[in-house]
Amino acid sequence: METFSDIYARASARKGSEKILMSLIGNPLSAxxxxxxxxxxxxxxxxxxxxxxxxxxxxxxxxxxxxxxxxxxxxxxxxxxxxxxxxxxxxxxxxxxxxxxxxxxxxxxxxxxxxxxxxxxxxxxxxxxxxxxxxxxxxxxxxxxxxxxxxxxxxxxxxxxGKDTFLLSRDVEAYLRAHEIIEGGLQSKRSLQAAQDFFNELVEQSNWSLHALSQLVAYSVGDNLLPETGE
Missing domain, CATH: 1.10.340.30 (Hypothetical protein; domain 2)
Structure with a gap:
């Protein structure tokens, strides 16, 4: 399983820099x-x-x-x-x-x-x-x-x-399947628990919110659209 650092490094490279990546990352509201x-x-x-x-x-x-x-x-x-x-x-x-x-x-x-x-x-x-x-x-x-x-x-x-949550978007689902974190139905109890466990581990490694981590994972895969060029 990839670490937070692995995912962060690839997402930063794909978006052009850490600064650009961080400008795209949001966070939830507080309780x-x-x-x-x-x-x-x-x-x-x-x-x-x-x-x-x-x-x-x-x-x-x-x-x-x-x-x-x-x-x-x-x-x-x-x-x-x-x-x-x-x-x-x-x-x-x-x-x-x-x-x-x-x-x-x-x-x-x-x-x-x-x-x-x-x-x-x-x-x-x-x-x-x-x-x-x-x-x-x-x-x-x-x-x-x-x-x-x-x-x-x-x-x-x-x-x-504004509630802190990850999302099972197409890019996040693609990542989870490519890394064999989930298999079978996306909404099965087993897949949902595996996704939760994965994001919980990333929270422990990074102290980031689920919201931010979900976006980070999505930006590390899928179509790479750079804000400056529209590519």
Whole structure:
């Protein structure tokens, strides 16, 4: 298995320099920062990622002001009171992408967040305190208790919100398979645990976040697009 230094050296060479590489690496929010986010924003981001799945993201983003108008800025307290009849009306509104099955995820994920609130007081705090060395456990929670948050949808939402997580992007998956860290189904328990163990080891070697390490691995393989030249 390659070390952090091996991966860092190759990624730096591929991007042209350590300086360029580091300009491309991001980091997550702190637990304290995460815990201050409104739970309504979590529902909004889950919904955005559900709709972006299978669609051009630019189309969904262009429609997003309409989504916010139709669904009361994703106010959980209001949405909990929404009747099935009102949901059907909203699903047919021209201001949104009219996909009823995906619209149905809004109240379902609203109730998931509400259930967490009843036990912990805050969904944001729940996510903030979840240990990153078992981030796949949080992925599993979202898949089991939420609607359409399995696969990469839940992890992409977590990343967008600032929670420290690696992503199983095509480049990361290609790396893990090429180095025989995973085999078989990408979303199998065995593959997910192997990926978590791999990134945990890199965290110990580098003291980097999962977010940064995931990007580093991706930049060390796949298409090499240099910012200055577009190559």
């Amino acid at each position: 304290a920062e995460l815990s201050t986010i409104s739970d309504d924003v979590w529902l909004e981001e889950f919904t955005r990622k559900v709709f972006q799945s299978g669609f051009y993201w630019s189309v969904i983003n262009a429609k997003w002001p309409g989504f916010r108008e139709v669904f009361w800025d994703f106010n959980i307290a209001k949405l909990l009171m929404m009747s099935p009849e009102v949901l059907e009306q909203k699903a047919a509104d021209e201001r949104i992408v009219r996909n009823y099955k995906k619209v149905q995820t809004i109240p379902e994920n609203c109730y998931m967040i509400y259930d967490v609130q009843q036990s912990t007081g805050s969904f944001s705090e729940f996510v903030a305190q979840w240990p990153s060395d078992n981030i796949i456990g949080l992925w599993a929670y979202l898949k089991k208790n939420g609607a359409r948050l399995g696969g990469n949808t839940g992890p992409f939402a977590l990343r967008a919100m």
